[in-house]
Amino acid sequence: MSLVVIGSIALDNIETPFGKVEKVVGGAAPFACLAASYFFNKVKVVGIIGGDFPKSELTLWKEHNIDIEGLQIAEDRKNFFWSGKYHNDMNNRDTLETGLNVLEDFDPIIPAAYQDCEYLLLANLTPTTQQTAIDRLKTRPKLIVLDTMNFWMDIALDDLLATLKSVDVLTINDAEARQLSGEFSLVKAASKILQMGPKYLIIKKGEHGALLFGEDKIFSAPALPLANVFDPTGAGDTFAGGFIGYLAKVGTVNFSNMKNAVIFGSALASFCVEKFGTEKLKNLTQKEIAARVEEFVQLSSFQI
Amino acid sequence: MSLVVIGSIALDNIETPFGKVEKVVGGAAPFACLAASYFFNKVKVVGIIGGDFPKSELTLWKEHNIDIEGLQIAEDRKNFFWSGKYHNDMNNRDTLETGLNVLEDFDPIIPAAYQDCEYLLLANLTPTTQQTAIDRLKTRPKLIVLDTMNFWMDIALDDLLATLKSVDVLTINDAEARQLSGEFSLVKAASKILQMGPKYLIIKKGEHGALLFGEDKIFSAPALPLANVFDPTGAGDTFAGGFIGYLAKVGTVNFSNMKNAVIFGSALASFCVEKFGTEKLKNLTQKEIAARVEEFVQLSSFQI
Numbered sequence: 001m002s003l004v005v006i007g008s009i010a011l012d013n014i015e016t017p018f019g020k021v022e023k024v025v026g027g028a029a030p031f032a033c034l035a036a037s038y039f040f041n042k043v044k045v046v047g048i049i050g051g052d053f054p055k056s057e058l059t060l061w062k063e064h065n066i067d068i069e070g071l072q073i074a075e076d077r078k079n080f081f082w083s084g085k086y087h088n089d090m091n092n093r094d095t096l097e098t099g100l101n102v103l104e105d106f107d108p109i110i111p112a113a114y115q116d117c118e119y120l121l122l123a124n125l126t127p128t129t130q131q132t133a134i135d136r137l138k139t140r141p142k143l144i145v146l147d148t149m150n151f152w153m154d155i156a157l158d159d160l161l162a163t164l165k166s167v168d169v170l171t172i173n174d175a176e177a178r179q180l181s182g183e184f185s186l187v188k189a190a191s192k193i194l195q196m197g198p199k200y201l202i203i204k205k206g207e208h209g210a211l212l213f214g215e216d217k218i219f220s221a222p223a224l225p226l227a228n229v230f231d232p233t234g235a236g237d238t239f240a241g242g243f244i245g246y247l248a249k250v251g252t253v254n255f256s257n258m259k260n261a262v263i264f265g266s267a268l269a270s271f272c273v274e275k276f277g278t279e280k281l282k283n284l285t286q287k288e289i290a291a292r293v294e295e296f297v298q299l300s301s302f303q304i
Numbered sequence: 305m306s307l308v309v310i311g312s313i314a315l316d317n318i319e320t321p322f323g324k325v326e327k328v329v330g331g332a333a334p335f336a337c338l339a340a341s342y343f344f345n346k347v348k349v350v351g352i353i354g355g356d357f358p359k360s361e362l363t364l365w366k367e368h369n370i371d372i373e374g375l376q377i378a379e380d381r382k383n384f385f386w387s388g389k390y391h392n393d394m395n396n397r398d399t400l401e402t403g404l405n406v407l408e409d410f411d412p413i414i415p416a417a418y419q420d421c422e423y424l425l426l427a428n429l430t431p432t433t434q435q436t437a438i439d440r441l442k443t444r445p446k447l448i449v450l451d452t453m454n455f456w457m458d459i460a461l462d463d464l465l466a467t468l469k470s471v472d473v474l475t476i477n478d479a480e481a482r483q484l485s486g487e488f489s490l491v492k493a494a495s496k497i498l499q500m501g502p503k504y505l506i507i508k509k510g511e512h513g514a515l516l517f518g519e520d521k522i523f524s525a526p527a528l529p530l531a532n533v534f535d536p537t538g539a540g541d542t543f544a545g546g547f548i549g550y551l552a553k554v555g556t557v558n559f560s561n562m563k564n565a566v567i568f569g570s571a572l573a574s575f576c577v578e579k580f581g582t583e584k585l586k587n588l589t590q591k592e593i594a595a596r597v598e599e600f601v602q603l604s605s606f607q608i
C-alpha cells in the first residue's frame with residue numbers, strides 16, 4: 001500500500017521582499033512529497049527532471065523514504081523552470097519567466113511497483129496528464145486528491161472538468177472556486193463544484209485558512225497568524241501533501257479524519273512559508289510538527 | 305450596573321444586488337443595542353435623532369428593554385442620513401450621499417441614571433465625541449470597547465490615537481488594522497496597536513471571521529459560510545453589540561469569555577446580513593441564537 005504523488009518538479013528563481021534566490025527546488029511534487037513523508041513512509045513520486053536538476057535533492061528524498069523509481073531523468077535536457085516576483089503584500093506575484101522544457105512532453109509512466117497505490121495525489125499539472133495517471137493505475141486508488149490552478153481553468157477547462165469526474169477531493173483557492181463555479185458565495189460555489197465529480201472540496205484561503213466541504217458538512221480551519229511570511233511558494237502543494245499523507249497514515253477516509261488532515265496540512269504549510277523553497281521542509285521533527293498543530297488547537301478552541 | 309452604547313443613529317438608503325430600500329433604520333447604535341439586548345437587559349443608548357426618525361423604532365427598542373433616556377430628539381431637524389450601493393461582490397460599497405444633519409453638532413449628554421455604566425461601547429462616531437463620553441462618566445467603566453473606521457484614521461488620526469489610550473478593546477477590520485499600524489502582517493499590526501492603549505484588539509475579517517489578540521494570545525473565530533449575504537450594512541456594529549452584551553451578561557472579563565463573546569457577536573452578525581438594515585435583529589429567539597452558535601461550534605471543532 002502506497003501514496004503516489006504526481007506533479008511538476010521545478011527549478012525556481014524567486015524574489016520576495018525578503019530576498020532573492022536562484023534555481024532552488026520547487027514545483028508541486030517536491031513540496032507535496034516532503035510534506036507527506038512526515039506522516040507516511042511509503043511515498044512514491046512520478047515526475048520528470050532535467051540534467052541540471054541537483055542530484056543532492058534525490059539523496060534528500062531517499063532519506064525521507066520517498067521512492068523515486070517513477071522519476072524520469074532527461075540528462076540531456078533542461079529542467080522545468082519558473083521565475084517569479086512577489087509583491088510587497090506577498091499575496092500577489094508576477095511570473096517573470098516559465099521554461100516548460102522537460103515538462104512539455106512529459107508522459108507519466110507508472111512503475112509496476114507503484115500499482116499498490118491506495119492514495120493518489122494529482123498535484124498541479126495539465127489535467128490530461130493527471131487523467132493519464134489515473135487511467136494507468138489498474139486498481140482505482142481508495143482516495144484520489146486533485147490539486148489544480150486557474151491557469152488550467154483558463155486554457156484547458158474541458159479537460160479539467162473531465163478529470164474532475166474521476167477524483168474524490170479537489171483542492172483550489174477561493175478565487176479559483178469562484179472562477180470554476182461562476183458563483184461568488186463560496187457556499188454556492190462548493191455546492192456546484194461538488195456536482196462536478198469530487199465528493200469533497202477544500203478551498204484554500206491563504207492567510208484566512210481553509211474550508212472543507214463534503215457529506216453536507218463544512219469545516220473551517222484557521223490559518224496560523226504569522227509575523228513573517230518569507231516565501232509563499234509551494235504552500236498549497238505542501239498543504240495537499242500533508243493532507244493526503246495524514247490520511248494515508250490514519251488509513252480511514254471520513255469527514256472527521258479529513259478535518260484533522262486539513263489541520264496537519266495547514267501546519268506543514270505554515271512551516272513551508274518560513275524559508276525559501278523547500279528549505280524548511282527538509283528537517284522538521286515530529287516534535288516541532290506536534291507543537292505547531294497544538295498552536296492550531298489553541299488558536300481555534302473555545303468552550304461554550 | 306448597565307451597558308451604555310453611544311453611536312450614530314441613521315436613516316439609510318441601501319442598494320444591493322438583491323434590492324433597494326429607502327430610509328431604513330441604520331447607524332452604529334441601533335445594530336449594537338439590538339444585538340446586545342439579546343444577552344443583557346440593561347442596555348442604555350446615547351445618541352441623537354431628527355424629527356423624521358420613525359417613532360415606531362423607539363417602541364421596538366423599549367420592547368427590547370433598551371433605555372432611551374439618553375436619546376436626544378431634535379424634532380425640527382433632519383436625521384443623520386446615509387446612502388450607499390454595494391458592488392456585486394458585496395465586499396465593497398460606494399457611499400452615494402451622507403447628510404450629517406443632527407449628528408454634526410452632537411453633544412453626548414450622559415443622563416445621571418447612566419452613571420451606573422460598567423460596560424461602555426463606543427460605537428462608530430468621531431473620536432472626540434467618543435472621548436467626551438468617556439470623560440463624562442464619573443466612574444471608569446469596567447470595560448470600554450471602541451469601534452471605529454478608516455474614515456477617522458484619514459481625517460482625525462491624532463484624536464483617535466488620543467482616545468485609544470483610554471479604551472480596553474478596539475474593534476476594526478483588517479484593512480483598518482493595516483492602515484492604523486502601517487504593518488501588513490496582522491500579527492505585527494496587532495503588536496503595534498496593542499501598544500497604543502487597548503489591551504485587546506479584535507480584527508474583523510468579514511467572510512473570513514475574526515481574530516482576537518490580547519494577553520499574548522490569539523483566537524481565530526470562523527465566519528459562518530453563507531449562501532446569501534443580503535445586506536452587510538451594520539454587521540460590524542452588530543458584532544460589537546453582541547460581543548459586549550455577552551460579556552456584560554457573564555460579568556467576568558477574561559480571554560476565555562472574550563473568545564465566546566467573539567463567537568456570540570459573530571453569530572448575531574450572521575443574522576444581521578440576512579435581511580436589510582436591522583430587520584433580522586428585531587425578533588430573534590434565544591433558541592435561534594443557540595442553534596446558530598452551535599453551527600459555529602460544529603464548523604470549527606476538531607479532535608486531534
